[in-house]
Amino acid sequence: xxxxxxxxxxxxxxxxxxxxxxxxxxxxxxxxxxxxxxxxxxxxxxxxxxxxxxxxxxxxxxxxxxxxxxxxxxxxxxxxxxxxxxxxxxxxxxxxxxxxxxxxxxxxxxxxxxxxxxxxxxxxxxxxxxxxxxxxxxxxxxxxxxxxxxxxxxxxxxxxxxxxxxxxxxxxxxxxxxxxxxxxxxxxxxxxxxxxxxxxxxxxxxxxxxxxxxxxxxxxxxxxxxxxxxxxxxxx
Ligand SMILES: Nc1ncnc2c1ncn2[C@@H]1O[C@H](COP(=O)(O)OP(=O)(O)O)[C@@H](O)[C@H]1O
Ligand SMILES: [Mg+2]
Numbered sequence: 001x002x003x004x005x006x007x008x009x010x011x012x013x014x015x016x017x018x019x020x021x022x023x024x025x026x027x028x029x030x031x032x033x034x035x036x037x038x039x040x041x042x043x044x045x046x047x048x049x050x051x052x053x054x055x056x057x058x059x060x061x062x063x064x065x066x067x068x069x070x071x072x073x074x075x076x077x078x079x080x081x082x083x084x085x086x087x088x089x090x091x092x093x094x095x096x097x098x099x100x101x102x103x104x105x106x107x108x109x110x111x112x113x114x115x116x117x118x119x120x121x122x123x124x125x126x127x128x129x130x131x132x133x134x135x136x137x138x139x140x141x142x143x144x145x146x147x148x149x150x151x152x153x154x155x156x157x158x159x160x161x162x163x164x165x166x167x168x169x170x171x172x173x174x175x176x177x178x179x180x181x182x183x184x185x186x187x188x189x190x191x192x193x194x195x196x197x198x199x200x201x202x203x204x205x206x207x208x209x210x211x212x213x214x215x216x217x218x219x220x221x222x223x224x225x226x227x228x229x230x231x232x233x234x235x236x
Contacts, residue, residue: 008167008200009034009057013066016052016223026052028223029066034168034216037198039190039233041210044220050204051172053220057202058091058170059083070168088116092161094171098153100145106132106156107141113164131159135189151182158189162199169193171203187213195233212236 011032018024027049034040042050055061057068059075068075073086092113093099100109111128119127132141135155145153154174161169174190175183191213193199203210211217217229 005035007033008036008038008071009202010069011057011066012069014053014056014063014068015065016049016056016061017064025223027056027063030225032218032225032228034200034202036200037194038200038202038216039194039214040202040216040218041214042202042204042218042220043208043211044206046206048220049223050206050220052223054170054172054202054204057168058093059087088113089164090167092164092166092169094154094157094161094169094174096173096176098145098150098157098177100153100156100160102145105142105144106137106148106152106159109145109156110159110163112160117164127163128159131163132156135159149182151178151185154178154182154186155189158186162193167200169199169201171201173205173207174203175205175207183207191233 009032011030014027014030014032015025016027018026030053042053044050052061056063063076070086070090075083075086078086107125107128110131111124114124114127129138129141132138135158137152137155137159140148140152145156148156175186178186187210190201190203194201212234215231215233217231219226219229
């Protein structure tokens with residue numbers, strides 16, 4: 001079955017070099033294929049290039065070498081404005097430090113990606129609230145981030161990453177700043193998204209317990225992919 005499905009994301013020779021006093025090869029020649037519905041977890045020690053790889057996949061940083069293709073769009077052909085549009089329409093981001101806007105309520109934060117779509121104010125509000133309900137935070141819709149716990153803020157961030165139904169969700173250490181109970185809640189939400197909605201996910205972590213959730217595990221060290229493990233979701 002897999003053979004007949006086209007990959008959603010393909011990288012070829014993807015590399016990032018930082019030039020300073022010495023040149024840092026943060027990511028070297030990464031060839032990766034991600035299929036629709038995949039739950040990919042990228043594991044590796046601190047400094048192995050995970051975040052650099054993810055920011056390139058997210059179109060937030062340009063590669064030094066190599067290419068990234070999402071569907072039929074090849075990133076490096078895009079102008080800055082087109083790249084922004086691609087990010088806004090096709091991608092959802094979750095970061096370690098939540099990155100919510102402090103002056104906006106939970107619902108207003110979740111609504112942000114919808115403001116770029118041709119929707120009425122009422123539709124925007126309904127979709128934002130429905131998304132907050134799915135992460136169990138409907139009652140907190142009008143709270144500011146400062147009035148929410150870290151775990152709640154991350155659930156708001158997850159709702160914001162999903163509300164515009166992106167093709168691909170990218171998360172960098174999404175539980176890195178949470179206690180184990182809240183981390184488990186975020187993991188549960190990610191699993192549900194993947195199994196119930198076939199949402200394609202790429203999660204970066206140094207937390208090996210993410211491995212169990214994935215159907216594809218990418219092991220990185222020193223900027224390179226050491227190996228890719230294909231496994232059943234939920235299996236050890
Ligand atoms: N903006 C930058 N300038 C110079 N070096 C960087 C920059 N960003 C990351 N690096 C270096 O690239 C390597 C990979 O970093 P990173 O992708 O953050 O790793 P990880 O997320 O796996 O911890 C590290 O050696 C880091 O110091
Ligand atoms: Mg990192």
